[in-house]
Every structure is written in C-alpha cells, then in structure tokens.
Amino acid sequence: MNRQERSQLIDALIEGDISEADFLRLEAEFSVDPAARQEYFDRLALSAALETEAGAASDSGRKIVAMPAPARRWIPAFAAIAAIIIAMAAVAVVLLQNKRPGDAVVAAAPEPKASGFAVIAGQSDTVWKNSPQLADGALLPAGSLQLASGIAQLELFSGVTVVVEGDAEFEIVSPMEMKVAHGKVRARVPEPAQGFRIHTTEGEVVDLGTEFALKVSANQSEVHVLDGEVEWHPRAEAMRRMERGEALSWSADGKGTALAANAAGFVGMSDLREKLTAARASRREDWQRVSKALRRDPRLVAIYQAGTADPGNRRLPNEASAGTASEGAIVAAARVADRWGMPGGALDFSPTGSRVRVNVPGEYRSITLLTWVKINSLDRLYNSLFLTDGHDLHEPHWQIMGDGRLFFSVKKRDKSGRKTGEKDQHIFYSPKFWNASLSGQWLMIATTYDADARMVTHYLNGQVLSQEAVPADYLVENVSIGAASICNWSEPMYRKDAAFTIRNLNGCMDEFALFAAALTPKEIADIYAHGKP
Amino acid sequence: MQPPDDNPNESAFVALLTGIQMPLRLYVQSLLPGDPAAKDVAQQANATLWQKRDDFAPGTNFKAWAFSVARYEVLTYRKKQARDARLVFSEELEETFAEEIAARGDGAEQQHEALKRCLEKLRPQDRELLMHRYAKSGTLHDFAAQAGRSVGGLKVTLHRLRNALLECMQKQTRAQEGLS
Numbered sequence: 001m002n003r004q005e006r007s008q009l010i011d012a013l014i015e016g017d018i019s020e021a022d023f024l025r026l027e028a029e030f031s032v033d034p035a036a037r038q039e040y041f042d043r044l045a046l047s048a049a050l051e052t053e054a055g056a057a058s059d060s061g062r063k064i065v066a067m068p069a070p071a072r073r074w075i076p077a078f079a080a081i082a083a084i085i086i087a088m089a090a091v092a093v094v095l096l097q098n099k100r101p102g103d104a105v106v107a108a109a110p111e112p113k114a115s116g117f118a119v120i121a122g123q124s125d126t127v128w129k130n131s132p133q134l135a136d137g138a139l140l141p142a143g144s145l146q147l148a149s150g151i152a153q154l155e156l157f158s159g160v161t162v163v164v165e166g167d168a169e170f171e172i173v174s175p176m177e178m179k180v181a182h183g184k185v186r187a188r189v190p191e192p193a194q195g196f197r198i199h200t201t202e203g204e205v206v207d208l209g210t211e212f213a214l215k216v217s218a219n220q221s222e223v224h225v226l227d228g229e230v231e232w233h234p235r236a237e238a239m240r241r242m243e244r245g246e247a248l249s250w251s252a253d254g255k256g257t258a259l260a261a262n263a264a265g266f267v268g269m270s271d272l273r274e275k276l277t278a279a280r281a282s283r284r285e286d287w288q289r290v291s292k293a294l295r296r297d298p299r300l301v302a303i304y305q306a307g308t309a310d311p312g313n314r315r316l317p318n319e320a321s322a323g324t325a326s327e328g329a330i331v332a333a334a335r336v337a338d339r340w341g342m343p344g345g346a347l348d349f350s351p352t353g354s355r356v357r358v359n360v361p362g363e364y365r366s367i368t369l370l371t372w373v374k375i376n377s378l379d380r381l382y383n384s385l386f387l388t389d390g391h392d393l394h395e396p397h398w399q400i401m402g403d404g405r406l407f408f409s410v411k412k413r414d415k416s417g418r419k420t421g422e423k424d425q426h427i428f429y430s431p432k433f434w435n436a437s438l439s440g441q442w443l444m445i446a447t448t449y450d451a452d453a454r455m456v457t458h459y460l461n462g463q464v465l466s467q468e469a470v471p472a473d474y475l476v477e478n479v480s481i482g483a484a485s486i487c488n489w490s491e492p493m494y495r496k497d498a499a500f501t502i503r504n505l506n507g508c509m510d511e512f513a514l515f516a517a518a519l520t521p522k523e524i525a526d527i528y529a530h531g532k533p
Numbered sequence: 534m535q536p537p538d539d540n541p542n543e544s545a546f547v548a549l550l551t552g553i554q555m556p557l558r559l560y561v562q563s564l565l566p567g568d569p570a571a572k573d574v575a576q577q578a579n580a581t582l583w584q585k586r587d588d589f590a591p592g593t594n595f596k597a598w599a600f601s602v603a604r605y606e607v608l609t610y611r612k613k614q615a616r617d618a619r620l621v622f623s624e625e626l627e628e629t630f631a632e633e634i635a636a637r638g639d640g641a642e643q644q645h646e647a648l649k650r651c652l653e654k655l656r657p658q659d660r661e662l663l664m665h666r667y668a669k670s671g672t673l674h675d676f677a678a679q680a681g682r683s684v685g686g687l688k689v690t691l692h693r694l695r696n697a698l699l700e701c702m703q704k705q706t707r708a709q710e711g712l713s
Contacts, residue, residue: 016567
C-alpha cells in the first residue's frame with residue numbers, strides 16, 4: 001500500500017465510506033506500521049478540529065423551546081448543584097463542540113442535595129403570598145413566608161409540628177427555631193426537640209416539652225401553654241416560666257397580662273386532619289365525577305385507574321368506554337395509597353420486576369400519554385413510564401431520564417444508518433423537570449404527539465414544559481403500540497435469556513391514560529385542575 | 534450554600550476530566566470510525582467517569598483509567614447496536630490505539646491555532662466547502678447532492694484539502710518547535 005492510497009483509505013474510513021475489503025487492508029496496515037496509526041490519529045484529530053471550527057460558525061438547527069416553569073424559588077444548594085452540572089455540561093459542550101439537538105447529553109448528577117428545614121405536611125385552602133403555591137410534601141423555601149389565608153401544617157426536621165393560620169408571616173430559621181412576625185401558630189414539640197424556640201418582636205418562647213400556641217399581632221404577643229411547660233423571655237425583662245393552662249399577653253412596651261390558656265382559639269393538628277380528610281374526599285369525588293365523563297371520550301383508547309380495581313385482583317380494567325386496549329395485568333407491583341390517601345388506590349412499582357402489562361391494538365396518527373405518578377427517586381438511567389416491548393418500528397417510548405428530563409420517541413427506522421448518519425428515532429427531551437425536592441409528591445405528567453401539527457409537547461402538572469417540532473424525516477403517522485408495559489420495559493416475551501434490564505419506576509402510579517389524539521393545552525390543564533389531590 | 538469548588542476533590546476531578554477531552558474523543562472515534570454516534574458514546578463515557586469519580590485513585594494514571602472506561606462504553610454501545618461487527622478493529626489493535634493516543638502530546642490548543650492559520654491560507658471557496666461539510670453530520674452523498682457535485686469529485690477535493698491542511702499544520706508546528 002503506498003502512502004497516497006493509505007491516506008485515501010484513512011479518509012474513507014473516517015467518512016464511514018469504506019468497503020469491508022479496504023477496512024481489512026487498513027487494519028493489517030495499522031497492525032504493522034506505527035506511522036500508519038499516527039496518520040490515522042492525525043486525520044481523526046483534524047476532522048474533530050474542523051468540526052469544532054465549523055460548529056462554532058453554525059450552531060443553528062432545531063431548538064427546544066423551554067417554557068417558563070411555574071415560578072419556583074431556587075434554593076441556594078440547588079444552585080450549587082446546578083452549577084456543577086452546568087460546569088460538567090460546559091466541559092462536554094465546549095470541548096467536544098458536538099452537542100446537536102437531540103443528542104443524548106447524560107449529565108451525571110453529584111450526590112443529590114436539597115435545601116430547607118421543613119415540609120408542608122398538609123394544608124387547607126391556603127393562599128401563599130409572594131411565593132408560588134406550595135404542594136403537599138414540598139420543602140418549605142428559606143426566608144420569610146406569607147400565608148395570606150388558610151391553614152398549613154408544617155413538619156420540621158427536628159420533629160416539631162407547627163400549624164400556621166393565615167393571615168400570617170413567619171420564617172423557619174432552623175429545625176429548632178422559627179420567627180413569627182404576625183399570625184397564629186400552634187406548635188407541638190416532641191421530646192427530641194425540646195428547646196425549640198419561637199421569636200417574636202416582644203420576646204421569645206422556649207419550649208420545655210409538648211404544646212403551646214402563639215398569637216402575634218403588630219405590637220402584642222400572646223403565649224398560651226396548652227400542655228407541658230415553656231419559658232417566656234421578654235425583651236429586656238426577666239424570663240418567666242409558664243405551665244399548662246397559663247397564658248400571657250405581652251405588649252411592645254413590656255407590659256404583661258395574665259390570661260387563661262385557650263386551646264380552642266387555635267387550630268390543632270387533629271382539627272386540621274379532619275378538615276383535610278374532608279377536603280380530600282370532596283376533591284376525590286370531584287375527580288371521579290369528571291373522570292366518569294372522561295371515560296366516555298371517544299378519543300380515549302385506555303384509562304387504567306388503580307382505585308377502581310378490586311384490591312385482591314391482579315387485573316386492572318380498561319375503563320375507557322370506547323377503548324380498544326386490553327385490561328392490564330399487574331405484575332409484582334404492590335397496592336398503596338392513591339393521591340388522595342385512599343388505601344389501595346395506587347400501585348407501587350418499586351419492587352424489581354413490577355409492571356402492568358397491556359395490549360393496545362391499532363395504529364394512531366397522534367397520541368396523548370397522561371399519568372399521575374409519585375416518584376421516590378430516579379435511580380436508573382431510564383425510568384419507565386410507558387414502553388412498548390422491545391422497540392419496534394413506529395412504537396413510542398416514554399420515560400424519564402436519570403437526570404430528570406422527560407423522554408419521548410417514536411421509532412422511525414429499524415436501524416441507525418452508520419453510513420448515512422440517520423438515527424432510528426428522534427428523541428424529544430423536556431428540560432429537566434425533576435429533582436429530589438419533588439420526591440414523594442404526586443405529579444401529573446403528560447406528553448402529546450401531534451402528527452398534524454408536527455409537534456411534541458411535554459406537560460408537568462397541567463403546564464407546558466416544552467415543545468419541539470417533529471423533524472420531517474422522523475415523522476411517523478401510524479404510531480403503533482401492541483404489547484407494552486406501564487412503568488417498566490419488557491424485552492420481547494419469548495426470549496429465554498432470564499437476565500433483564502432494570503428500568504422499573506421507583507415510585508407509584510394511580511392513573512394512566514392513552515388518547516388517540518393530541519389533547520390541547522387547555523384540556524390537559526383542565527384534567528390537572530380536576531384531578532389534583 | 535456551598536459553592537461547587539468547596540469540594541476540592543470534585544473540582545480537581547472536573548479539571549482532570551476537562552484535560553483529557555480531546556484524547557478521549559479521539560480514542561472513542563478511533564474505535565468507531567465513521568460512526569456519527571461516536572460523540573454520544575464519548576459523552577456517555579464522560580457521564581460514566583463522573584459517576585465513578587470516587588473509584589479513581591488520585592495519583593494513578595487518569596488517562597489510562599478514563600480510556601478503559603471509554604472502551605467499555607464503546608463495547609456496550611456496539612452490543613446495543615447489535616450490528617454486524619465487520620468494521621471493528623482487533624482487540625489488540627484497539628489497545629495499541631489507547632496506548633498511542635494516550636502518549637500523543639496534548640497540544641490541542643496549538644493545533645487548533647495552527648488549523649485556523651492554515652484555513653486562512655486556503656482559497657475562500659475551499660474554506661467554505663470544508664466548513665460546510667463539517668458543520669453537518671449528514672453523509673457525503675447528501676452533501677454532494679446539496680452542493681450539486683459528484684460524490685467522487687467531492688471526495689477527491691476534500692481529501693486534497695485535508696492533505697494540504699495537515700501538511701501546513703505540521704509545518705507550523707515544526708516552526709513553533711524550532712522557535713522555542
């Protein structure tokens with residue numbers, strides 16, 4: 001092989017345009033001649049450098065349009081994690097210059113961190129001022145919080161339970177400390193949290209055990225000891241020890257008046273629990289009413305509602321009146337409480353092998369996938385929502401990447417063309433929507449595939465997460481599903497190899513729906529509004 | 534709040550990882566010549582390296598470790614593709630590639646500077662052709678169709694331009710070495 005031929009063959013190899021015979025000749029040459037290998041490396045490096053150079057000039061193409069997420073306060077520690085991830089991504093992008101739309105960028109997250117000292121354990125008719133609506137189970141953001149109206153129950157990491165009645169302004173300073181600017185607060189302090197304190201303008205209450213309440217207004221603080229003992233440390237005055245049944249009203253000018261403790265004047269934990277149970281039951285009824293109507297939607301191919309099935313039965317009926325999909329067969333998944341707390345109304349897919357097997361005949365031009373899930377954590381590279389067996393032509397796959405992005409694809413071709421550079425499918429990723437602070441919260445996730453508008457839209461809790469046009473060469477107009485699994489991925493069933501990939505969702509699902517059409521943003525928002533617990 | 538560089542191990546690891554991006558990519562591409570997915574595989578190798586960062590023993594050969602992880606990613610990728618293995622180099626050759634690419638001088642920056650200077654020396658239409666070709670991941674056939682040229686003719690032109698660039702860059706590098 002002369003040098004000219006050698007360099008031509010190397011270029012052909014790098015272009016992916018080499019015959020098998022020439023490949024073998026080149027391999028033989030590489031095996032014996034170090035200079036040939038160096039030339040190979042030089043030419044590879046040149047190609048990479050040219051790509052970098054060319055990439056800098058034209059970085060156009062399809063773009064993912066990120067929609068403004070429902071305003072969420074960035075918590076400093078998250079920002080730090082984000083910075084690391086961004087740094088990682090920057091390493092990948094800047095140095096490789098190879099990020100094309102649709103490429104899989106798998107940024108591995110460092111050890112997950114979250115920020116806060118307390119979670120919302122329950123709330124009734126709450127309106128939060130100057131911060132987005134906080135979901136049950138959400139971490140309480142740092143800083144001063146304003147509850148305009150309603151009642152919220154907070155669980156501090158120290159074990160203290162606090163019920164706050166709006167209108168109130170307060171701040172959780174640490175798991176053992178809280179500030180109240182105004183409003184009514186009732187705290188139950190377990191033994192490990194003795195020494196818990198609440199600051200007001202007039203002074204400071206230090207709990208010595210069990211339960212007390214505070215009513216704070218512009219220039220007056222009332223302390224009521226409902227059980228156990230507290231210390232009252234007024235500003236510039238000696239500490240007073242107060243016992244069960246005692247109460248004090250303390251004014252800004254340092255005058256104290258003794259009162260009788262009034263437990264009835266403050267909403268307690270059990271009162272709130274009753275309220276919450278009643279509210280949840282009424283929301284659940286509302287959803288049942290709406291979902292009955294939804295079941296008659298002619299576009300509905302399947303709706304599986306774990307709550308409607310007989311708990312002892314491993315069959316999950318398809319409740320869609322016109323639905324052509326089969327009933328579901330529950331495998332391994334255990335029954336747990338649904339999103340309204342109703343026992344047995346949801347399936348927990350965390351046991352390995354968990355899935356619901358379904359069969360969906362037919363072909364669809366457009367589809368909507370919609371589900372209610374509670375995710376414990378995303379601990380796999382792929383965390384399944386709905387996947388067809390194997391991955392055959394025209395089949396959709398719907399899952400969540402380990403880094404928190406939603407993944408949707410429809411297989412267009414059998415194989416990626418090594419020579420042509422074509423991929424077998426285009427993957428529609430949402431921006432990252434999940435992080436550890438959402439763990440344990442019920443979320444409604446939906447994705448619509450619209451072949452007419454050539455658009456894929458991802459939704460979280462009724463709001464658009466992102467939209468991406470379907471590239472013309474990846475458009476599939478006859479989406480087919482066949483045998484599929486909810487919350488897991490099944491390789492073809494006749495295979496005899498017992499080893500399998502672990503892709504089950506580490507979390508619960510209480511509802512899954514498939515429509516033979518792309519629902520509108522308004523319809524998705526309505527389903528969320530009626531379906532949220 | 535903890536700024537990321539509060540963790541010296543992590544920032545040191547990022548620095549190490551940053552330092553081997555070019556050789557890592559080169560190595561992965563040498564194993565998957567002509568495969569547009571090579572970059573994805575290299576990215577995946579980065580992600581895996583980051584996940585396994587605690588496995589790396591500081592003071593040992595980072596490049597060698599990273600390359601072994603990258604090779605494993607390539608094998609996984611090939612398995613997943615389940616394609617015929619016609620165009621796969623022998624295992625020994627792949628190992629030789631790893632050793633030799635690891636031993637190559639890093640000089641990515643000087644090389645890139647040299648490339649820029651050498652690109653300037655090309656005729657504008659040639660430069661444009663190269664930029665156009667490398668901005669797209671499409672095939673030579675698609676590109677030829679777009680450019681309204683024959684595939685054979687385009688191949689010859691691109692090959693000639695690459696040869697010219699390589700020769701020019703080697704001269705530049707030698708001149709630099711001569712100066713220093």
